[in-house]
Amino acid sequence: MDKTREILEDLKNGSITVEDAERYFRRAPYEELDYAKLDTHRGIRSGFPEVIFCQGKADEYLVKLYEKMVEADGCAFGTRASAHQYELVKASIDDVQYDTVSRILKVVHKERELRGRVAVCCAGTADVPVAEEAAQTAEYFGTKVERVYDVGVSGLHRLLSKVELLQSVNCVVAIAGMEGALASVIGGLVSVPVIAVPTSVGYGASFGGLSALLTMINSCANGIAVVNIDNGYGAGYMATQINRLATGGR
Numbered sequence: 001m002d003k004t005r006e007i008l009e010d011l012k013n014g015s016i017t018v019e020d021a022e023r024y025f026r027r028a029p030y031e032e033l034d035y036a037k038l039d040t041h042r043g044i045r046s047g048f049p050e051v052i053f054c055q056g057k058a059d060e061y062l063v064k065l066y067e068k069m070v071e072a073d074g075c076a077f078g079t080r081a082s083a084h085q086y087e088l089v090k091a092s093i094d095d096v097q098y099d100t101v102s103r104i105l106k107v108v109h110k111e112r113e114l115r116g117r118v119a120v121c122c123a124g125t126a127d128v129p130v131a132e133e134a135a136q137t138a139e140y141f142g143t144k145v146e147r148v149y150d151v152g153v154s155g156l157h158r159l160l161s162k163v164e165l166l167q168s169v170n171c172v173v174a175i176a177g178m179e180g181a182l183a184s185v186i187g188g189l190v191s192v193p194v195i196a197v198p199t200s201v202g203y204g205a206s207f208g209g210l211s212a213l214l215t216m217i218n219s220c221a222n223g224i225a226v227v228n229i230d231n232g233y234g235a236g237y238m239a240t241q242i243n244r245l246a247t248g249g250r
Contacts, residue, residue: 007021007024007025008021033064033065033068035058035061036061036065038050038065038068038069038072047244048141048237048240049069049073049075049077050069051077051078051079051233052065052066052069052076052077052078052079052105053078053079053080054078054079054080054081054082054085054103054105055079055080055081055082057085059085059088062078062085062088062089063088063089063091063092066078066089066092066093066096066105066107067092067093069107070093070107070109074109074110075106075107075108075109075110076106076107077104077105077106077107077137077140078104078105078106079102079103079104079105079133079137079233080103081098081103081104081105082103083098083100085105086098086105089105093107095107095109099132099136101128101129101132102129102132102133102135102136102232103129103133104132104133104136104137106140108140112139112140112141112142113142114139114142114143114144114145115142115143115144115243115244115247115249116143116144116170116243116244116246116247117143117144117145117146117168117169117170117243118138118143118144118145118146118169118170118171118172118173118239118240118242118243119145119146119147119148119165119166119169119171119172119173120134120135120138120145120146120147120148120172120173120175120235120236120239121148121149121151121159121162121166121172121173121174121175121182121186122148122149122150122151122174122175122176122182123150123151123152123153123175123176123177123178123182124150124152124176124177124178124201125149125150126177126199126201127149127175127176127177127199127201128149129232130175130197130199130230130231130232131147131149131173131175131232132232133232133233133236134173134175134197134232134233134235134236134239135147135173135232135236136236137232137233137235137236137237137240138173138236138237138239138240138243141236141237141240142240143236143239143240143243143244146165146169148162148165148166151182152176152178152182153181153182153185156185159182159185159186163189166186166189166190167189167190167191169192170192170242170243170246170247171192171193171194171195171239171242171243171246172186172190172192172193172194172195173194173195173197173235173236173239174186174187174194174195174196174197174224175196175197175199175232175235176196176197176198176199176212177198177199177200177201177202177206177209177212178201178202178206178211178212179202179206179211179212179215180196180198180211180212180213180214180215180216181215183196183215183216183219183221183224183226184215184216184219184220184221184224185221186221187219187221187222187223187224188221190223191223192223192242193223193224193225193242194221194223194224194225195224195225195226195227195235195238195239195242196216196219196224196225196226196227197226197227197230197231197232197234197235198210198212198213198215198216198226198228198229198230199212199229199230200229200230208229209229209230210229212229213226213229225238
């Protein structure tokens, strides 16, 4: 989402005044909250507004951050939120939405047009929480997502039945735990970038996702980039950047 373009389009079509636009561009690059410096101009610099990592934040800080972000941009997006944090924010913002699978906590007052297309794939059902974090992040930032779940290499025919779809998108996110082979297989089947996400799913020798991480880093397939263990958000963000380049937008 390009907030600058949105403001200028609103000014052009008369839905806001010149004074409203001027007020927006006069805002400081960040808002000082003592315990945080809210980066209100991140959307202008990068095309993506600031996102809240909810895990570990003090209750009163989290609520205030959501209030400030909604006040500034009319929306807010947070990852790794708990049910307790949802209840706290909901007490202040009625229309906050919480997804128990991805643990995403968001406020959306204006639906975004979904452009382009990326695929989010995961090896097993236990990987779905990370996959949903990736998929919902990409959708929040305006990307159309195709979900391809439970296509791990222990049943390769399941993945091969989706090859036509995977070859038609602008980017593929491949999410897997255990030995993490899914990204390598997909990388050998498509011509677009593959973002590999190792997950902490697996038995003892998976070492909390390290085995999948090492497999993905050492892949012999080309065009694979690897993000951190369980980092669905990072993969969804990068997939959106690639998708925007492919569709000629921001």
